Amino acid sequence: MTKHLTVYENCSLGGIVSVIRERMRVLQPRGVEEYFYFMKDRGGVASLRDEGARHIWLGHLGVDNNIYNLIQQESISSVTLFSHFHLARNLKRDGCTVYVEMHDCPPATAAPIGAVQGSVDKVVVPSAWSRDWVHAEAGVPLKDIEVVPNFINMSIFCADGRAPLTTSHPRPVLWVGRLDERKNWRDAAYIASILKRRGLRIEPVFVLSLRYEDEYVHDFVDQLALLGIEEDTKVYYNISQNNLAAMMRDFAHRGGCYLSTSRLESYGLGIVEALACGLPVVASAVGAVPEHMVHGDSGYLFPFGERFVAANLVEECLFVRQSRSRVLAGMKQLDVDAKRSQAVEQLYYMYSGRAGMPIT
Template sequence: MKVLVIWRLLTVGGVNAGWRNRAIHFKKQGITTEFLYCKDLGGMHMMKDIAPVYLTTDKQMIHEILTKNDYDAIIVVDTSDAYNWLVKANYKGPIIIEARTPEIMKLKRNLAGYHQIQPQKFIVPSQHQKRVLSILVNEPTPIEVIYNGLDTSFFRPLKPEEIHAQKEPIASSDKKVVAYIGRLDVRKNWRLLLKIAELVKKEREDIEFWVIGGDKSVERQQFEDAWKKKNLTDIVKWYPRVPYQEMPHIYAKIKQSGGCTIATTKAESFGNTFIEAMACGVPVVAPCVSSIPEIVIDGKTGYLFREEHVRGAAEQIYRIVDYQEQYEKLSKSARERVEQMFSISHCANRYIEILQEVTRKGEGR
């Protein structure tokens, strides 16, 4: 089987991390995955060694990709232009739409024009996202929930001798690391992170924050200006560009320090960094919004706080870094939850079943 995934943005975020993992697993099962992106926002290093990647906005080139590669199925991820491309290419094979955008108005824009291609299925990464999509899609096309999967042999607790200890970032021996991982934009809500860091700075001297990512983010400059203006450069260390392949070592350093990850997001359809951290035995602190309570179990794999609540977020961080015995329980439970719920074999095999189902139906038409 040969499938094409179309998404407009080649980012280092969760959508591409999820597809990277799927493509590796699919290949082992005899399925070739190719990718078509319109814009590279720093994610090419994640995908280029995994599968063929087309990066273009040229309509003639896109038409040739769609007509000459004989795809058994095409998966469109939040890209409304793709529906016109498929119609013009007269593509007759099965089409799956992945609806990943958590904001309902943006999702509505991303779905504009999808009726003309008659998708066989919608796929979403959480029960929360299924509820969001159900508001916009009132028709018999089934909506299937498939969580993002993770290679738990790659994302795992590392032994001390395995950790890239001499590579940046290097943890201070007397600090607990609290890491924010991801883009710097309105939805990921870095402004709340800086408010939390301001409060922690007033109260503690044994915690430092790492910001991992943001090199190509739309609000990179705004973040940098605020970070410096608030005099937080001593407690908040920023590493704009960390290769995806290095992330298990980042999580290992966080765990070694007795720290955690922190999310301040306003909405998530899934959240790959949560399962990455948990797979590496790192507890997660995150707001109790959208899909997050499906992933992070409060009190078992981390702690949740009320949205936009600075004091609540700080207190949950303290609960993790101050209680070492409880830390080990959280760490163990986090790893076990990922193995049970989010392993790539479990999640990707369900995707393969759906691909086989829709291609069989396509053959029967």
């Protein structure tokens, strides 16, 4: 039995926690006993337990000592830090195999990553773009960076093969993410307003995760009102993966699309989930996003911040039949889960206390 600990700030339903949950689901049957330490539960703890998690701790106070004691008491051999990178030094000194894992690459993370060099066995990232970013910005040698692609639960995120509706109806435009500047919800709202001003029958839908405290929601709602789209927009908060996947399939059936306006994507998990459900994607061509689809062939890409270009592409995706048919055909050629087997073997090798598997 291999014991592995994951440390992360927030336990939500989506994002990094959905990656963690899927890893646990496939690794526990192979003898990896997963332990989790989160600072806050944002609705994700129950979902982890539903998938078989048996060891979950929550707590801010005394976090360093709590984690050190947990590792000693449970004889945990390897640790992955998604946050609290400063723990790496003492954990490594105590004999643990230590990984720091990055699924977001804002400039502020470069210094903490650089500061723990020499105290970690590998810096783990989800994409080739992230690897190059960490190497360039944090100065981590390429040999010390392990690319482990994210993978999704294909029994949840999958297409149902229904033919698209032929009746006249509003076309849904789905945006999923946190209410923060990196996910750039403001551009998504503005793009929706452009399309509404053109008289197009669209239905903006926002699925908001993690940050839904009053001040963020008030700002969001005020912006919808200023743009004149609040009555046409549907908003959901922190929904489950099953419900999100069902929504994506329904929107594909209704001729909709997934809109990503991020200023940075180290992987683009929501994009992959949408593609797996047969929902075409219009996305800012940032970070690792171009690794998943080709503009005009299997998706639509626009330069970050180009709102009118994005609006034109959403309109094309929703209302130009020839273009949409071409992209749908290209999506069928994608294998969005192609690297699952490689990633599972990498993780099993790493969590067993070895610092990365040679890939041939």
